[in-house]
Amino acid sequence: MARKVTTRQAAVSTVGAWVVGFIIFFPILWMILTSFKTELDAFATPPKFLFFHWTMENYGIVQERSDYFLHAMNSIITAVGSTLIAMLIAIPAAWSMAFAPSKRTKDILLWMLSTKMMPPVGVLVPIYLIYRDSQLLDTRVGLIIVLGLGNLPIVVWMLFTYFKEIPKDILEAARMDGASIGKELIYVLTPMAVPGIASTLLLNIILAWNEAFWTLNLTTSAAAPLTTFIASYSSPEGLFWAKLSAASTMAIAPILILGWFSQKQLVRGLTFGAVK
Amino acid sequence: MATQQTRTLGRVLIAPAVGLLFVWMIVPLAMTIYFSTRNYNLLEPGQDTFAGWDNFYYFLTDPSFIASLENTLVLVGSVLVITIVLGVLVALLMNLPIWGRNFVRLMVIAPFFVMPTVSALVWKNLLMHPVSGLFAWIMTSVGLQPIDWFANYPMLAVILIVAWQWLPFATLILLTALQSLDEEQKEAAEMDGAGAVSTFFYITLPHLARPITVVILIETIFLLTVFAEIFVTTGGGPGLQTTNIAFLIYSEALIQYDVGGASAGGLVAVVIANILAFFLVRIVGRNLEA
Numbered sequence: 001m002a003r004k005v006t007t008r009q010a011a012v013s014t015v016g017a018w019v020v021g022f023i024i025f026f027p028i029l030w031m032i033l034t035s036f037k038t039e040l041d042a043f044a045t046p047p048k049f050l051f052f053h054w055t056m057e058n059y060g061i062v063q064e065r066s067d068y069f070l071h072a073m074n075s076i077i078t079a080v081g082s083t084l085i086a087m088l089i090a091i092p093a094a095w096s097m098a099f100a101p102s103k104r105t106k107d108i109l110l111w112m113l114s115t116k117m118m119p120p121v122g123v124l125v126p127i128y129l130i131y132r133d134s135q136l137l138d139t140r141v142g143l144i145i146v147l148g149l150g151n152l153p154i155v156v157w158m159l160f161t162y163f164k165e166i167p168k169d170i171l172e173a174a175r176m177d178g179a180s181i182g183k184e185l186i187y188v189l190t191p192m193a194v195p196g197i198a199s200t201l202l203l204n205i206i207l208a209w210n211e212a213f214w215t216l217n218l219t220t221s222a223a224a225p226l227t228t229f230i231a232s233y234s235s236p237e238g239l240f241w242a243k244l245s246a247a248s249t250m251a252i253a254p255i256l257i258l259g260w261f262s263q264k265q266l267v268r269g270l271t272f273g274a275v276k
Numbered sequence: 277m278a279t280q281q282t283r284t285l286g287r288v289l290i291a292p293a294v295g296l297l298f299v300w301m302i303v304p305l306a307m308t309i310y311f312s313t314r315n316y317n318l319l320e321p322g323q324d325t326f327a328g329w330d331n332f333y334y335f336l337t338d339p340s341f342i343a344s345l346e347n348t349l350v351l352v353g354s355v356l357v358i359t360i361v362l363g364v365l366v367a368l369l370m371n372l373p374i375w376g377r378n379f380v381r382l383m384v385i386a387p388f389f390v391m392p393t394v395s396a397l398v399w400k401n402l403l404m405h406p407v408s409g410l411f412a413w414i415m416t417s418v419g420l421q422p423i424d425w426f427a428n429y430p431m432l433a434v435i436l437i438v439a440w441q442w443l444p445f446a447t448l449i450l451l452t453a454l455q456s457l458d459e460e461q462k463e464a465a466e467m468d469g470a471g472a473v474s475t476f477f478y479i480t481l482p483h484l485a486r487p488i489t490v491v492i493l494i495e496t497i498f499l500l501t502v503f504a505e506i507f508v509t510t511g512g513g514p515g516l517q518t519t520n521i522a523f524l525i526y527s528e529a530l531i532q533y534d535v536g537g538a539s540a541g542g543l544v545a546v547v548i549a550n551i552l553a554f555f556l557v558r559i560v561g562r563n564l565e566a
Contacts, residue, residue: 009372009373010373010374013369014374014376016369017380018380020366021379021381021383021384024444025386025387027387027395027403028386028387028398030410031394043408044408045412046417089292089293089296092289092290092292093289093293096285096286096289097290100282100283100285108294112297114550114553115297117550117552117553118546119500119542119549120501121501121526121545122305122542122543122545122546123304123542124530124542125308125311126303126308127304128529128530130304149300152293152296152300209391212503212504216393216503216504217526227391227504228393230391230393230508231393231507231508234393234397241401244397244401248398251394252390252391256389256390259386260385266388267449267452270445270494271449271490271494275449275452275453
C-alpha cells in the first residue's frame with residue numbers, strides 16, 4: 001500500500017524538484033539561448049535572457065568558416081563504426097559466455113573489465129608512436145580502432161548481462177518442438193536479444209561520441225570529430241561565445257536526444273549490471 | 277550439460293574478443309615498459325640509450341609529480357564528495373511524489389550526455405567569465421565582487437565543471453537504488469515512531485551503501501583520467517595548479533616529446549589505477565554471484 005500523500009506535500013516536492021532540475025539543466029539551456037544571440041548580445045551585461053534579437057546566423061557562420069559537417073561526419077562515422085565493430089566481436093563472445101558458461105567464464109569477464117581500468121594515458125606514448133609510424137594519426141580508421149577496442153570490454157559486459165537474463169528453458173522448449181539450431185536462433189533467441197543489443201549499441205555510441213582523450217590526442221583536423229573541433233574554440237583569440245554556443249549545441253543535440261531515449265538502460269549499463 | 281562440441285564452439289566464439297583485448301592491452305603496455313627504461317626523446321633523434329631506473333627516479337622525485345598527484349587526489353576526492361552528497365539529496369527529492377517526474381529526470385540527467393570539451397568551454401566562458409559571465413553578473417547584482425575563477429581558484433573551477441558532469445550519474449544510480457527500497461520497511465519504522473531523520477540514517481542510508489560504493493569506484497576510474505576539461509580550460513596552469521597525473525604525462529609525451537619519462541609516468545599511473553581496480557573488480561565480482 002502506498003502511503004497517502006497530501007496535495008500540499010506533492011506541491012512542495014514538485015516545486016523543489018523542478019527548481020533543482022532547472023538549475024542542473026541551466027548551463028545547457030543558457031548555451032542554447034546564447035547560440036541564438038548576436039555576439040554583442042552574448043557578451044551583454046546585464047545578460048539578456050529572452051528579450052534579445054533572435055538570430056540563426058551563428059549556425060550558418062559555424063558551417064561556413066569551419067566546415068562543421070566534416071567534423072559531424074567524423075563523429076558519426078567513428079562513433080557508429082567503432083561501436084559496430086565492437087558489437088561484431090562482442091556478440092559471439094557474450095553469447096557463448098551467457099549460454100555455454102565454462103569454469104573460466106567469470107575470470108574472463110573480470111579480466112576484460114580490468115583492462116578498462118588501465119588509464120589510457122599509460123599507453124599514450126606507444127599508441128601515438130605506432131600511429132605515427134603507420135600513418136594512422138588523424139585518420140578515421142585509426143580512431144575507430146582505438147575507440148572500438150577501448151569500449152569492447154564494456155560492450156561484452158553489457159551484452160552479457162542482457163543475454164544472461166534470457167531464460168534458457170525456452171531454448172529447451174523450442175528444441176523439444178523440433179526446432180533446428182538455425183530456426184532457434186532466428187525465431188526464438190534473436191527477438192529476445194534485440195532489446196539488449198539495441199541499448200548496448202545506443203549507450204556505446206554515446207560513449208564513443210563523447211570520448212575526449214584519444215580524439216584530442218590522435219586527431220587534429222582531417223579526422224577530427226566534434227570533441228576536437230569544439231576544443232579549437234578554447235584559444236583565447238577565439239572568444240566568439242555565440243558561435244561557440246551554436247557549434248556546441250549542434251555537437252550535443254543528437255547525443256542528448258539519443259541519451260534521453262537510453263536513460264533507462266544507462267544505470268545497468270554503466271555499472272556493469274551491479275545496479276539495476 | 278555442455279557437450280564437447282558446444283564447449284569448443286564457445287571457445288571459438290570468445291577467441292576474437294579475448295585475443296584482440298589481449299593484444300590491445302599487452303603490446304602497448306610492453307612498449308611502455310620498454311620505453312620507460314630508455315633515454316629517448318623525439319626531439320633528439322639518434323639518441324636512444326639504456327636508462328635503467330633513471331626515468332622513474334626523475335619522474336617520482338620531480339616536484340611536478342608530487343604536485344600533480346596532490347591535484348589528482350583533490351580533484352577525485354572533491355568531485356566524489358560533491359556528487360555523492362548532492363546525488364543523495366537530489367535522488368531523495370526526486371523519489372518524492374512529484375508532478376512531471378519524467379521531465380525533471382530528463383533535465384537532471386542531461387549534463388551526463390554533454391561532451392567534456394563542450395561543458396568545459398561553456399562553463400569557462402558563458403558562466404565563469406570574470407566580466408561577462410553569468411556568475412559575475414549574479415555576484416555583482418547582490419553587491420559582491422565577481423570571482424575570477426580561472427585566475428584565483430582554477431582547481432575549484434575544474435572541480436565544479438567535472439562535478440556538474442558526474443552529478444547526473446550519481447543521482448541516477450542512487451535514485452534507481454532508492455526505488456528498489458521496500459516502502460513497507462520505511463512504513464514500519466515510521467509506525468514505530470522513527471522520525472524522517474532516523475529513518476534516513478537507519479534505513480535509507482544503509483540501503484544506499486552498496487550503490488554508493490559502486491558510484492565511488494566507477495567515478496574514480498573516470499576521474500583519475502580527467503583530461504579534456506583541463507586541456508581546454510587551463511592547460512594545467514596557472515603554473516601546475518590544475519595539472520593532474522594524466523595531464524602531466526600528456527605534456528611530457530606530446531609537448532616535451534620525452535618518450536622515456538612519459539612512459540615511466542604512464543606506468544606509475546597504471547599502478548595507481550590497478551590498486552583501485554583491484555577493489556572494484558572484487559566488489560563487482562561479488563555481485564556477479566548474486
